[in-house]
Amino acid sequence: MVYHEPVLLKESIDFLVTDRQGTYVDATFGGGGHTKELMSRLNPDARIVALDVDENSQRKARELSELDSRLTFLHKNFSEIESALELLHIDHADGFIFDLGVSSYQIDNESGFSYRRNEKLDLRLDNRLEISAYEIINSYSVEELTQIFGKYGEEPRSRTLAKAIQKVREKNPIETTFQLVGIIERTCGKSVKALSRVFQALRIEVNRELESLSAGLEAAIKLTQRGGRIVVIAYHSLEDRIVKEKFKYEAATCVCPPHTIICTCGKIACVKVLTRKPLVPGEEEIGRNRRARSAKLRVAEKIV
DSSP states (O other): OOOOOOTTHHHHHHHHOSOTTSEEEESOOTTSHHHHHHHHHSOTTOEEEEEOOOHHHHHHHHHHHHHOTTEEEEOOOGGGHHHHHHHTTOOOEEEEEEEOSOOHHHHHHSTTOOTTSOOBSOOOSSTTOSOOHHHHHHHSOHHHHHHHHHHTTOOTTHHHHHHHHHHHHTTSOOOBHHHHHHHHHHHHOSOHHHHHHHHHHHHHHHHTHHHHHHHHHHHHHHHEEEEEEEEEEEOSHHHHHHHHHHHHHHHOSOOSOTTOSSOOSOOOOOEEESOSSOBOOOHHHHHHOGGGGGOEEEEEEEOO
């Protein structure tokens, strides 16, 4: 079973590895593609910690760790990086890699992730989460739904769609993906883009992906030792903006308001941004792997 083809694999690991016997964290294990490439680059005394909340990822990681003792897997979200490393008595790492979004396998096979299959609305990456897409669609107010579809999905008809959802659920709960697809198509037209935007927005809300990313980046920058790197591959403009702004802030030597004559903030740069512009896949990789077309890779190096 192929989980998915890792995007920008060589480029990301080229940036990540600065010490062949160091400690590295794969914050989004997925199908293990980046971890396997790391293993091929590192010495026998190196260490790799992998995190993921997906059950299939957990099974794959267990299989891989049985073959290679350098790997330790923890069933945790990357927002929990700091506590995860504390459990393993690890103070610092030489690098962190984040491959954001969902895998092709999850979209194609896991429950409620695709608008192409009629399943119960879910969209949880972690089954331990209490709120699924079902609760959001059936209990969020029109204002809340409008904000989710507009902010996370950039859907231009977000309010109209939210009102249409409210009208339907007043009679009966909206339980399945196809029920929601029907409402979207009646409201926004039969548009694959509209379906993708709405399901993406729900997935981001269900899994608190943007909040988790901010927390994960904060921890990774804190725990990377000097000379180590934080590598992030994003597929969504909101994710990429969070990464870009976080790296920019941590690389700045002053964050005083523009009108300030003398710097009083005392800000110290703790990273150097190594990618002035994000790296993107070439035509060959996009032709081989359509998922790669929206990928952007950014890298920062810890300098203090």
